[in-house]
Amino acid sequence: MQYPQIEEIIRCPECHGRLNLELPSAITCIGCGASYPVVNGIPILLHKDSAFAPEQVVISRETYFASSVFENRLKRKIRRNLPSLATEYNSRDVDQLIHKELPAQSSPLSGLVIGTGEKAGAISERFPNVNWLMTDVDLSYRPQLIADTVGLPIADASFDVVVAEMVLEHVMNITQAALELQRVCKLGGLIVVKVPFCFPWHGVPVDFFRCTPSGLRALFRSSETVYLGKCMGAWGALAYQLDSLVVNATSIRYLRVGAAFFSRFLFGYLKWLDQLSSNKSCLITTAGITFVGRKKKDSFTPREVLQELQQLFGSGQV
Numbered sequence: 001m002q003y004p005q006i007e008e009i010i011r012c013p014e015c016h017g018r019l020n021l022e023l024p025s026a027i028t029c030i031g032c033g034a035s036y037p038v039v040n041g042i043p044i045l046l047h048k049d050s051a052f053a054p055e056q057v058v059i060s061r062e063t064y065f066a067s068s069v070f071e072n073r074l075k076r077k078i079r080r081n082l083p084s085l086a087t088e089y090n091s092r093d094v095d096q097l098i099h100k101e102l103p104a105q106s107s108p109l110s111g112l113v114i115g116t117g118e119k120a121g122a123i124s125e126r127f128p129n130v131n132w133l134m135t136d137v138d139l140s141y142r143p144q145l146i147a148d149t150v151g152l153p154i155a156d157a158s159f160d161v162v163v164a165e166m167v168l169e170h171v172m173n174i175t176q177a178a179l180e181l182q183r184v185c186k187l188g189g190l191i192v193v194k195v196p197f198c199f200p201w202h203g204v205p206v207d208f209f210r211c212t213p214s215g216l217r218a219l220f221r222s223s224e225t226v227y228l229g230k231c232m233g234a235w236g237a238l239a240y241q242l243d244s245l246v247v248n249a250t251s252i253r254y255l256r257v258g259a260a261f262f263s264r265f266l267f268g269y270l271k272w273l274d275q276l277s278s279n280k281s282c283l284i285t286t287a288g289i290t291f292v293g294r295k296k297k298d299s300f301t302p303r304e305v306l307q308e309l310q311q312l313f314g315s316g317q318v
Contacts, residue, residue: 006133006144013047013153039139044146045153051172052137057146082261083268085243086236086287089275094227094290095126101226101294102130102161103188109160112184115167116143123163130161149177154184161185165194166288168219174209178219185295191223193291198237200244213283214309216291221300223293225308232287233274239267240287283313 007021017031027036027043037044037054044054088094102109111130113123118141120134135152136143147153149164150173162185164177171177181191195211196202211219217228243263247256283289300308 009155009158010043010045010145011153011155013045013151016155042139042142042144042146046146046148047151050148050151052148057137057139082264085239085264085268085271086232087271087274088231090229091231094292097227098190098192098292101190101292110158111161111163112154112159114149114162114164114181115170117141119165149180152180152184156183157186158184159186160189161192162189163192165192166196168193168195169209170203170206172208175219182220182222182295187295187297189295190226191220191293191295194231194288196288198285199287200240211289213289213313216289217309218305220291220293221305223295226294227290227292228312229290230283230286230288231290233271234285234287235270235273237285237287239270242267
């Protein structure tokens with residue numbers, strides 16, 4: 001779903017000033033005069049200190065995910081039909097909770113997706129009552145906006161819901177990224193974040209962080225916790241580790257492809273064991289974590305965050 005008022009909420013990533021959108025091939029800031037390119041109708045609004053240079057975004061087909069965009073149909077079909085190594089068994093329940101907790105209003109809700117990748121269609125299907133603005137740093141996926149999470153070119157309090165699923169681990173300054181997600185979310189709006197925890201290093205070298213459940217909660221001190229739990233279980237984590245061990249046993253490309261293919265069948269069954277565990281069990285070794293927070297006016301103090309975590313996990317039964 002096309003976000004209808006993109007020109008009303010995008011801002012200069014340097015000074016957050018308003019932008020002149022009259023030229024079809026470039027955007028200029030009315031305040032500081034900075035200029036940004038537009039490629040195939042997609043604004044590239046990256047701040048000067050971004051790890052992603054605009055010229056590289058325009059010409060690169062060598063990004064971590066770009067290969068999946070340009071692969072042939074047969075290879076894509078095979079890849080998508082291989083057994084998965086982990087599954088979010090509680091994803092439907094979490095989505096239902098998000099629907100329930102979204103701000104109630106008659107007009108369509110506004111939403112921002114960070115790191116859209118191939119998920120644009122799936123997110124729109126999961127939340128059809130939201131007008132989504134899809135952003136990424138990879139032009140290959142043709143998002144509506146190229147934007148860096150640590151310096152979002154978005155006006156304050158613009159969205160009812162902000163989604164960043166399996167993105168923050170790929171950001172150099174994860175603390176700044178969390179601040180930005182909260183900044184662009186409206187008061188009372190929701191922030192939905194998923195991150196890997198016990199998970200192999202991937203997207204090398206653009207994979208910088210792992211968050212514990214406590215660490216993920218601590219990042220979002222301007223939000224109250226709506227949900228904090230696993231999104232992929234401990235058995236899925238084991239499957240990913242075994243898969244990584246087998247695939248990386250060799251540096252020969254074709255052997256690695258064969259190992260990746262067969263490991264899906266060797267270890268994909270392990271994920272079924274995650275169905276036997278409760279929602280909060282095995283958080284110590286879970287593959288991924290989900291946090292859903294509601295934006296508040298005042299931030300929680302470090303002591304308040306710690307007290308909350310002690311109430312949630314103080315017994316040690318995680």
